[in-house]
Amino acid sequence: MTEKEKKSHLYQESDIKVLKGLEHVRKRPAMYIGDVSSRGLHHLVYEVVDNAIDEALAGFCNKIILTINKDGSVTVEDNGRGIPTGLHPTEKKSTLEVVMTQLNAGGKFDRSSYKVSGGLHGVGVSVVNALSEWMEVEVYRDGKIHYQKYKRGEPVGNVEETGKVKQKTGTRVTFLPDKEIFKLGINFKYSTLEARLRELAYLNKGITIKIADEAEGKQDEFHFKGGIIDFVKYLDEGQKSISGKPIYLTAERENVIIEVAFQYNESYNENINTFVNNINTHEGGTHLEGFKSALTRTLNNFGTKNNIIKTDKITLTGDDFREGITAVISVKVPEPQFEGQTKTKLGNSEVKGIVQSICNEQLSDYLEENPSVAKKILEKCILAAEARMAARNARELARRKNALEISGLPGKLADCSITDPQQCEIYLVEGDSAGGSAKQGRDRRFQAILPLKGKILNVEKARLNKIYENEEIKSIVTAIGAGLRGSDEYDDSKVRYGKIILMCDADVDGSHIRTLLLTFFYRYMREIIESGKLYLAQPPLYKIKKGKQEWYAYNESERDEILKSLKVKKDEIVNTEEQPEETEGEPEEDKQSPRNVIISRFKGLGEMNPEQLWATTMNPETRTIIQVTNENAAAADKIFRILMGEEVEPRRKFIEENARYANIDA
């Protein structure tokens, strides 16, 4: 073999490897980006932005601009050093091409010690490239513009020089995700991207991050000098801090960087947001454990030593020290281990001790130096403990009253016969009449029904002991069986159903009740949301009937599609507001002449008979249910507070700003 032949042989081999890699990404996209829904789609953007953030963390970039273009593609540009363009030492082609096309090539650079390995992030830009109909990259480096284009991950041409620049350096990537992969459509949501970029700007102080939507003419710019201190203020916007400015603790130890900011407000909610290498660790982990135990220990010591906590009268629990807290914990760990159901729980055991000792030291110094703030915080914690004890008394009283009911389950609950939670589901149904239909229509082996009367208590405005006095909530809690978060008894392993399905009417009242229920679950059984057990039922809005055949439509466009497929003329459509009852009514006969198509609109669940309810909304084979997720917990917290809290002005503002998007968005 000549040198030339050897070389071309080498090229072929590595090229085949690259193609195999891209093929695998396209065949199993979910393995790389989680899923191919809207979530996975947005993940592509985060992947590209992450590389720019890494360049910023390495100290070479302070500006990132994201643009949603008119054609639906997205551009991300940074002012870093630009991806190297020279010949790659082993691959014998431009390093830029290697980074853009080879799996793992840019995944773990040694330039940044905090590049995330594992988890969802950190798969590299080549994965985004493989899942894009096309991608273009421009690198500004050495006074030149370097350019390359790709289709579905493969280069269309070589890296070319397309122009000159004076001072400018950086990387600019534009891509259009592939409709063949993202079959639900390519629709980037401004608010979703905006929330993530805002979060990144808080977590990485000093970087300027801009976002613009060319189609909608919207734009925002984020730059926070205070970093996570500003994040805490933002989360608590419109609330009174009882502890003054956020308390800020930070240090680096054993290559782990810790930052904590927190304050206490007048609410009863615990709102702790934790991040590892800029990734939201929804399931918590060792960093959270370290912070919690330091908080409990330091506040308890200070309170006892200064005789604020009278130990002969009261004992405070960890929960008491977190009532009304809003906190952001951000750690940067060189080799994070992600565990848990959604791989968002930090597992590194060494981090607990590091966070704990830093927080112990710095928080006790802070308390010594700010005794009046310390006293205010402790007084709030003592009130929380007193309320908790009052709640326990109320609960025990209620239990004793219930002692006659042998099972202890609420009387209104129609339970299922199977007892294995994995196989069981419970429907929380708005209204007694729908509840009645659901009880008759269900498969009683694995489906339980709990009818709810009227509106449930707005938990955003109440403390734990009030919640224990509310009948509807009490029956939900006992039916589910795990107790309440924030009380000393919550136990996720006791949840009696694998799916908890909220079934409300598709009207204004129904949506209010759904929000009240979601608020309740978010505040008091968040684990149920986080473990993916909470769902929304999707009842149909229309029934279309022609002769003996029936169709159900879940929205207007489905209705129109069905009508189109039936090829009916306008004058053959009969719109009826009332439910055409099968049994009686001669006029029905008229309407049901085989030519006519009858459309009836379901106003409420109660209008459906048991069979219809089963067929459309409850039969696992045919129904659609929407899983409630907690993607952006920080935003969720704020939205619940605004929608359900005391203050009127922010609620008015929020509704005004979001009215356009307010069509039932799970």
Ligand code: 28F
């Ligand atoms: C629009 C998204 O991707 N920015 C990036 C850099 C800078 C370097 C780099 C990136 C080289 C060999 C991997 C420059 N100079 N924005 C971005 N900016 N990647 S991605 O290097 C990649 C490594 O293999 C860079 C010196 N060192 C690194």
